[in-house]
Amino acid sequence: MSDSRADARTGGDLAVETLAALGARTAFGIPGQHALGLFDALRRQPALRFVSSRVENNAAFAADGHARLTGEVTPLLVSTGPGALLTLASLQESRAASVPVLGISSQVPGAGLGGARRGFLHELPDQQAGFAGVVKSTHVVRHASQIPSAIAEAWRSAAGAPAGPAWVEIPQDVLLGPAGAPPVRDVDAAPAPLTPRAELVEEAARLLDGARRPVILAGGGVSRSRGQAALRDLAERLRAPVATTFGGKDAFAWDHPLSLQSWLEDRHVTDYLERADVLAVVGSGLGELSSNYHTFRPRGRLIQIDADLGKLEANHPALGICADAAATLAELARRVAARGADEAVTAEVAGVKDEVARRLAGQGLELERDVLAAVRAALPDDAPSFWDMTILGYWAWSAWDPRAAGMHSAQGAGGLGFGLPAALGAAAAHDGPVLAVSGDGGAMYSIAELATARQHDLDVTWLIVDDGGYGILREYMTGAFGEATHTELARPDFTALAHSFGVPAVRSTPERLRDDLAAALAAPGPSVVVLPAVLRMFEPTHLR
Known part of the structure; x- marks a missing residue:
């Protein structure tokens, strides 16, 4: 290959330039034959560090772990067919846990797409369809000029509440072919904020203010939205005990006097949550693990705040608010009336934890x-x-x-x-x-x-x-x-x-x-x- 060919910008360059312009600094994955144009472009993009795994599903888990820690969209780069498919089980975890992983895979050359069965290595009848039921969104590129916009749209999908994995596929010949466009620098993929509707916040505040014994169950959505400070403010104003789900364990301080901690498989905690006259469930769908294996039966009014529209009232009737957890908690904390210190409430919380400890001790x-x-x-x-x-x-x-x-x-x-x-x-x-x-x-x-x-x-x-x-x-x-x-x-x-x-x-x-x-x-x-x-x-x- 001549020096001019080695230095020519390709579709792969458009992809990595777009990732860098969007703010990515680290990517994970494994090279593959059809993806060589993508990986070759990495050497011309010093802003993007690449961590190479040994198996594609582990590369996807690595991207997941990076995204959980940073809260940022994290790229995952893999090849066609077997390499791409090996990521599916890991991406299912990212989808279930609302983790923003951006997968980019190669595809067979364009001549083998659209129903043609040319017998290319790694060829699948419909690779995109294999991901459609696992990730939030899939994005197909067929020409180099589509690459920046497709990646930006996938990034916006991954980052938007509720966060989750998105998938982009780019044919081998497009990755290897000429870029046909100047270096990418002007690209924006900021998602629109998911703010709560005013009338719903007003009604939730009214219910919480009128509650004799309000309680909060905080899930992973609180942690992902960085809503810990707003949750603490609301809990302390209401003097409301807070339990956390397994996915939201850092949503509320473990040693806070109002903390019921995370003993959600214990009937003492389940009973306490059921007795609340108003229970605010924030950032949780009240699924199997968060509802003591669907034995939880609330007796009072339920307020459910979640960025995932499909989770609202999926398991129990509620005042459903589809919104970012942190933003909604902050609005509620501004609206509810502050209550005075109540030693009876903290004594109840301590009593529940003592009951759990006594059961374990036996x-x-x-x-x-x-x-x-x-x-x-x-x-x-x-x-x-x-x-x-x-x-x-x-x-x-x-x-x-x-x-x-x-x-x-x-x-x-x-x-x-x-x-x-x-x-x-x-x-x-x-x-x-x-x-x-x-x-x-x-x-x-x-x-x-x-x-x-x-x-x-x-x-x-x-x-x-x-x-x-x-x-x-x-x-x-x-x-x-x-x-x-x-x-x-x-x-x-x-x-x-x-x-x-x-x-x-x-x-x-x-x-x-x-x-x-x-x-x-x-x-x-x-x-x-x-x-x-x-x-x-x-x-x-x-x-x-």
């Missing part, structure tokens, strides 16, 4: 509680954590104090393998250590990403709780059928395997876990701590 779960306490003690308050679908992660949903950094898990869609790659994505944007937590089953989904951690020197400590199988499924099957089937796993020596990647690793015990984990977190770069332990779940209380 279940013989000292090991599990000690392990979670050791992790909490070892992790700096400002260090984010990313939890896989594992027993310790299930404990963390209810019992983890998120402190300054919050916690993130795959509870939106419930797929395995989220913890490590999502933490790697977050580490690309975080100054300091990041914690990933997996079981041995989930760890095998993402073990290849230790190479990514080492290559990019990402400051992630990975805690692997090795119980010899799919521990939570073992418990579910034993409880349902009396014994478990096909849950036991052959697995590697995780410490030796980590060392083979050049990643420091230590085999710990429950007694040494706090010190081993603290030491790993204090050392720069990636590390692994393996804890052989069989943990049990607490017994939830769904029924009265």
